[in-house]
Amino acid sequence: TASRVFFSSLEHVAKTHPKPISTVLIPGILGYVHVSSVHSDLFGRLIGSLRSLPNNLLLSLQNVPASPGLEGKARVEARSVILQGILTKPNKFNLDSTSTRVLLQWLLTAIQSHPKSIKVSNVVLRLVERHRDISNNFKTDIAKIANAIKVGFMKKTILNKLSKLSK
Numbered sequence: 001t002a003s004r005v006f007f008s009s010l011e012h013v014a015k016t017h018p019k020p021i022s023t024v025l026i027p028g029i030l031g032y033v034h035v036s037s038v039h040s041d042l043f044g045r046l047i048g049s050l051r052s053l054p055n056n057l058l059l060s061l062q063n064v065p066a067s068p069g070l071e072g073k074a075r076v077e078a079r080s081v082i083l084q085g086i087l088t089k090p091n092k093f094n095l096d097s098t099s100t101r102v103l104l105q106w107l108l109t110a111i112q113s114h115p116k117s118i119k120v121s122n123v124v125l126r127l128v129e130r131h132r133d134i135s136n137n138f139k140t141d142i143a144k145i146a147n148a149i150k151v152g153f154m155k156k157t158i159l160n161k162l163s164k165l166s167k
Contacts, residue, residue: 007042014046076110077119084119087126100134103127104141108148115150125154128161135165 083103110120124145128135135142139162146158
């Protein structure tokens with residue numbers, strides 16, 4: 001309940017002052033060690049209430065614990081929901097190669113630890129669907145992640161979309 005009150009007040013602030021929320025608070029929460037599935041839902045709504053996100057937002061991934069294998073499935077999936085929310089935002093991200101490598105490394109470790117997680121697989125799918133520039137430049141890395149997925153239809157869909165991207 002306290003979390004809900006906190007997040008709804010943040011949503012209100014985000015509508016009037018989006019910059020501090022998106023540049024300071026979101027990276028902070030994304031790197032928060034005790035992120036839970038409850039937070040991820042509320043967090044998803046907060047991201048949705050922002051009109052735009054700064055290009056460097058995914059740099060905050062460097063705050064995310066680098067070894068999803070050491071975290072429980074619930075926490076990894078909670079972070080996945082947050083990442084999916086960020087990757088689904090309509091504006092384009094100018095992800096530099098460092099941020100992209102961090103994101104892909106995190107996804108690979110997450111999917112190796114939890115190969116049947118549809119939530120982690122969804123993040124990979126969003127990446128391929130919405131970020132062609134990344135998908136083309138890091139095709140082999142994404143294919144490696146997709147091959148580690150143990151959810152048949154997700155694996156097939158991602159590899160299929162990846163193969164249809166321009167060579």
